[in-house]
Amino acid sequence: MIRIQNLGKSFGELKVLEDISLEIEQGDIYGIIGQSGAGKSTLLRCINGLETYNEGSIFIEDKEVSSLNKKELRNVQKGMGMIFQNFNLLNRLDVYDNIALPLQFWGQKKDSEENRKKIMELLALVGLEDKVHSYPRQLSGGQKQRVAIARALVLDPKILLCDEATSALDPQITKGILALLSKINKEMNITIILVTHQMEVVKEICNKMIFIKDGRNVAMGRPEELFVSPNKEIQQFVGEHLDILPRTGINIKLFFNNENSEDHVITQLARTLGIDFSICQGKLDNFRGTILGSLVINIKESDKEKVTEYLDKINVLWEEL
Amino acid sequence: MTDIIIKATGQTLTMVFWSTLFSVIIGFIPAIVLTLTAPDGLKPNKIIYGILDFLVNTFRSFPFIILMVIVIPFTRLLVGKAIGTTAAIVPLTISAIPFVARVIESALRGVDSGLIEAARSFGASDAQIIFRVYLKEAVPSILSGITLTMISLIGYSAMGGAIGAGGLGDVAIRYGYQAYKVNYLIVTSIILIVFVQIIQSIGNLLYKKLS
Numbered sequence: 001m002i003r004i005q006n007l008g009k010s011f012g013e014l015k016v017l018e019d020i021s022l023e024i025e026q027g028d029i030y031g032i033i034g035q036s037g038a039g040k041s042t043l044l045r046c047i048n049g050l051e052t053y054n055e056g057s058i059f060i061e062d063k064e065v066s067s068l069n070k071k072e073l074r075n076v077q078k079g080m081g082m083i084f085q086n087f088n089l090l091n092r093l094d095v096y097d098n099i100a101l102p103l104q105f106w107g108q109k110k111d112s113e114e115n116r117k118k119i120m121e122l123l124a125l126v127g128l129e130d131k132v133h134s135y136p137r138q139l140s141g142g143q144k145q146r147v148a149i150a151r152a153l154v155l156d157p158k159i160l161l162c163d164e165a166t167s168a169l170d171p172q173i174t175k176g177i178l179a180l181l182s183k184i185n186k187e188m189n190i191t192i193i194l195v196t197h198q199m200e201v202v203k204e205i206c207n208k209m210i211f212i213k214d215g216r217n218v219a220m221g222r223p224e225e226l227f228v229s230p231n232k233e234i235q236q237f238v239g240e241h242l243d244i245l246p247r248t249g250i251n252i253k254l255f256f257n258n259e260n261s262e263d264h265v266i267t268q269l270a271r272t273l274g275i276d277f278s279i280c281q282g283k284l285d286n287f288r289g290t291i292l293g294s295l296v297i298n299i300k301e302s303d304k305e306k307v308t309e310y311l312d313k314i315n316v317l318w319e320e321l
Numbered sequence: 322m323t324d325i326i327i328k329a330t331g332q333t334l335t336m337v338f339w340s341t342l343f344s345v346i347i348g349f350i351p352a353i354v355l356t357l358t359a360p361d362g363l364k365p366n367k368i369i370y371g372i373l374d375f376l377v378n379t380f381r382s383f384p385f386i387i388l389m390v391i392v393i394p395f396t397r398l399l400v401g402k403a404i405g406t407t408a409a410i411v412p413l414t415i416s417a418i419p420f421v422a423r424v425i426e427s428a429l430r431g432v433d434s435g436l437i438e439a440a441r442s443f444g445a446s447d448a449q450i451i452f453r454v455y456l457k458e459a460v461p462s463i464l465s466g467i468t469l470t471m472i473s474l475i476g477y478s479a480m481g482g483a484i485g486a487g488g489l490g491d492v493a494i495r496y497g498y499q500a501y502k503v504n505y506l507i508v509t510s511i512i513l514i515v516f517v518q519i520i521q522s523i524g525n526l527l528y529k530k531l532s
Contacts, residue, residue: 088439
């Protein structure tokens with residue numbers, strides 16, 4: 001549905017994006033993650049033509065974005081809703097008029113029966129039916145983002161772009177917004193592209209992700225793979241430090257997937273083999289309801305063969321650190 | 322005295338009302354062009370912005386009393402005479418246009434750039450962004466800018482006496498200052514103070530109501 005090939009962009013001398021390639025399919029919730037200033041928001045804006053790019057190409061269903069004329073670009077933009085970190089609602093319009101605004105940009109009457117029905121349905125979807133005539137200043141941050149989501153959906157887009165949509169919200173509200181996005185993805189079959197610096201967001205709802213650092217792709221794939229066995233860059237990003245592990249003996253990292261994470265692998269390992277070891281590091285993560293995690297144990301050099309054999313036998317992935 | 326004051330009040334109101342109205346209407350155009358062509362605008366254009374910016378600054382730096390004299394031929398062309406209340410509206414309007422342009426420009430540029438970006442993301446055209454986003458959101462600040470314009474026009478209109486426009490300021494100067502009639506000075510001053518207070522209060526009220 002969206003194919004990005006060798007995308008590059010620079011502001012003068014400064015390269016903000018370099019050789020980015022990725023593919024987003026219909027129905028994906030695609031996460032673009034990275035630190036502030038990594039170029040992720042710029043990447044998102046290239047997709048809907050708010051930013052131009054110097055190298056490479058972006059195909060939206062076989063249309064190359066940079067080759068479109070003004071009218072064609074407007075049509076592509078119509079097919080993509082967008083929400084923002086600061087909500088970007090008009091303060092002088094009430095909730096209804098804010099949601100109706102994109103319709104008016106497309107020459108439609110905000111009060112036609114059809115549009116009235118549509119806007120009320122969207123308000124019901126985001127759970128704000130009682131706020132139709134409230135003004136943005138009367139709403140909380142989470143409610144404002146819900147209005148912005150309704151506005152982004154009013155032109156019946158196929159794609160929803162989210163630019164740090166939860167970064168200004170507290171964790172509880174963030175969860176609510178993510179649940180709503182998930183629902184929109186499933187029930188309305190809208191592809192979501194989500195830019196964030198919050199790992200939890202990616203873990204919670206994304207099925208694919210790209211990790212961008214200094215404008216470059218440093219890791220790409222399924223979040224559960226990338227976070228359970230992270231490369232150096234991601235380890236740095238999430239603040240995992242290997243240097244705190246013991247220097248004697250052997251450190252083995254075990255990966256847990258959905259099947260074995262709830263079994264008692266560790267205690268069984270100790271009991272079955274009759275050995276002692278220490279647990280040095282561990283974490284469990286919830287990826288869209290799938291529990292995955294990793295655990296680092298420190299064993300004696302002499303136990304290595306026994307332990308690895310056992311782990312292979314019970315199908316637990318491991319690596320020596 | 323009452324007759325003189327009433328007549329002068331009428332002249333001041335006439336001058337301020339019409340010159341505010343015309344300067345706001347005309348000043349809107351450079352304000353929008355400045356907003357569009359500014360480096361962070363929708364259509365950045367260094368040359369147009371530079372020229373217009375220079376013109377606005379130049380016209381703003383003219384002392385009003387000089388401007389009034391310079392534009393006499395133009396005034397005559399427009400209203401058929403160079404003296405009187407009607408004639409004074411022309412230089413007053415001309416002097417207020419650059420002021421209005423700046424005030425509206427800063428009101429428009431005060432609109433959150435995120436709103437412009439959001440509008441663009443929904444495929445809004447430039448004209449739609451100007452009318453449905455910029456102007457819509459900036460209404461309260463534009464109104465307080467107009468309030469400011471009116472109040473400074475009240476001040477300028479006092480100089481209208483130099484070309485026979487009359488008005489409260491003229492009465493204050495001729496009767497109060499030059500003829501030492503303190504009561505004229507006091508009455509005209511009080512009326513002017515009341516005017517300014519009323520205009521400012523209405524402006525503040527509207528700002529609160531609309532924002």
